[in-house]
Amino acid sequence: MGEKMKKGLSRSALEQFIRCPRCFYQQRKLGLKQPSMVPLTLAVATDALLKNEFDAIRGQDVIHAVWQEHGLNVRAFEHPDIDLWRDNFKGQRISHPSGVEVYGAVDDVWENLETGELHIVDYKSTSKQGEPSIDVGWGEGYKRQMEIYQWLFRQAGHKVSNTGYFLYVNGSKQGGFYREGTHGVMNFATTLIAYDGNDNWVDAKVVEAMECYNADDTPPKGDECDNCRYFEERLALG
Secondary structure, eight states: OOOOOOTTTTTHHHHHHHHHHHHHHHHTTTTOOOOOOOOHHHHHHHHHHHHHOOOOOOTSSSHHHHOOOOOOOEOOOOOOOOHHTOTTTTTTTEOOTTHHHHHHOOOOEETTTOOOEEEOOOEEEOOSSSOOSSSTTTTTHHHHHHHHHHHHHHTTOOOOEEEEEEEEEOOOOEEEEEEEOEEOOOOOEEEEEEEEOOTHHHHHHHHHHHHHOOOOOOOOTTTTTTTHHHHHHHHHHH
């Protein structure tokens, strides 16, 4: 089906295609880099802490407090490839009939002890008033992210639950720094959001993304693409 993507189609690349086919084509095929984003270093740190916390009880008969609080009969899934699945440059990978390798890196996987199904888990961090929600802001993108992961694991042959979990840690502004050595304290409230995904759309979008990639002409921009809007307004200013 035409030219292959050298590194495969990542979850983030598919999301980019959904948001703006033009940016997807220009970056993934033509090599035009998008403007750099400020690195979310605090999110990287909280992700690492959460992974360490669940890794410490992976394979053990231990009930984590968040599972107990929400009445979940699950455990941290033990699998020899868990570290590969969580590696941003490797992830869970499948070969798609379009000829591209599709992949994405999850944060964690929990196993349902009653059904044997796998629950995809995504860690999120924020600092805001009130409880986090996936129904506002970036929520639609988060939902697609979950559904792509569920689709990947199903394509790889795993029994996957429709229910995925977003584990949010919400930084409180009530913490502080104190002069005891160089330590500081930031308190986090934890929120677990269950989401019932539907991945029926993913396969068709992979096909569309590859058709876009293999096209000879640059596609139109996305309706709400901030990058395209910025470049157009800048050109208009001369």
